[in-house]
Amino acid sequence: MSPGTERSLFVLRFGDQGARPKAYFQASLHADELPAMLVLNHLAERLGRAAGEGAIRGEVVVVPVANPIGLAQFVQGRAMGRFALSGAGNFNRHFPDLTAALDGDFATRLGGDAAANVSAVRAAMREALDAMQPADEVGSLRHALLGLAFDADIALDLHCDSEAVLHLYLGTPSWPDAADLSAQIGSQATLLATVSGGHPFDEAVGGPWWALAERYFGHPIPPACLSGTVEYRGRSDVSEAMAAADADNLFRFLQRRGVVNGDSGPLPVPRCEATPLDGVDMIRSPVAGVIAHAREPGEKVAAGDVVAVIVDPLNPDFSAARTALASRCDGIIFGRTQDRLARPGKIVCKVAGEKSLPDRHAGALLSD
Incomplete structure (x- = not known):
């Protein structure tokens, strides 16, 4: 101080x-x-x-x-x-x-x-x-x-x-x-x-x-x-x-x-119903770009559903410029980022699933 x-x-x-x-x-x-x-x-x-x-x-x-x-x-x-x-x-x-x-x-x-x-x-x-x-x-x-x-x-x-x-x-x-x-x-x-x-x-x-x-x-x-x-x-x-x-x-x-x-x-x-924190899919962007959310907080999704698209504004190929982000589990979207600019690794959306996910481990379950 x-x-x-x-x-x-x-x-x-x-x-x-x-x-x-x-x-x-x-x-x-x-x-x-x-x-x-x-x-x-x-x-x-x-x-x-x-x-x-x-x-x-x-x-x-x-x-x-x-x-x-x-x-x-x-x-x-x-x-x-x-x-x-x-x-x-x-x-x-x-x-x-x-x-x-x-x-x-x-x-x-x-x-x-x-x-x-x-x-x-x-x-x-x-x-x-x-x-x-x-x-x-x-x-x-x-x-x-x-x-x-x-x-x-x-x-x-x-x-x-x-x-x-x-x-x-x-x-x-x-x-x-x-x-x-x-x-x-x-x-x-x-x-x-x-x-x-x-x-x-x-x-x-x-x-x-x-x-x-x-x-x-x-x-x-x-x-x-x-x-x-x-x-x-x-x-x-x-x-x-x-x-x-x-x-x-x-x-x-x-x-x-x-x-x-x-x-x-x-x-x-x-x-x-209560669900395990290690069942939350922290959906991260693998690329940089503009975030276009496809689903709203509170919506239920199934594994494989697209929840957001990351758009590279510098890619002239309309289709190739888009990277779809999908949920790995069935569950509810309970949170998503308010930011609309993604960097690689950014958490874009969070889905609460009923079953533990293999890459989610006790002691490392929260975002930064």
Whole structure:
């Protein structure tokens, strides 16, 4: 950070600190993904009214702008909020690994009571966080966000894609427990993985519970945090009406989970079945050129269907100038690039298939 520069996180709290269940929401860790900010603005208004009525049973923590560093990054008038211009990489990667910190003699703090073990794990996580000394500004941001969320029962990281339908990333161990979340928010593609790669925020919060349960299998350690990443459609899908509806769904989810008192109403019919993240076909362009999309987000396609064409504007042969990109699987197009210029290797379209693809491997399942 430059001399004279200071940044802070704006944190809203509803209910009593330490009350259970605790829910945590943050928006726009990728700072140029703005739909999530508006969703949390609407959710905070609803939570404020509920708090005034004494209806918050647990605790809700809301960080409406999770990345003040990225929010300040502009290059030639364009917001650049996904990667740190300092060279620290993708803001949603490389969060502290609390699992690694809970090693050594930690097993001596566990017993046969699941609730007591949850308390022991959270206390050890707090100690590990307190002992960390981030080396730079981005590391300090990651540390601060994890410090707000590590002990939550529910932790949701709100983002958006380039052009997309609403979709959801969850840890495989969270399914089917999180099926109500997927249905309530109207997810059209719910993607499951235990280790997606790069240690993003949601896995930094929820992942330790799955790993510790496996490591210390002789002691009952439940998956005490439901963590996930919600992708609120595409970058341009910003409106008061959509944000209000999305906030209503999050509020009803909190009611259903007992964080907020009140009738959540009937659970909506799910719009999708959960599918493996390693079943997603990341359709890349092998050539440079202009992208002409052939199918829309939300459409179902079959293996072999053309989803886009890349046109070389310098090739005078009309037919030879065109390279068709086809899906390798049956599934739904849940996202595609907003850019219309392709370079070799660029991800043009994403299709959620039901079966794992042979070249998709745990630990390398996310885009850059």
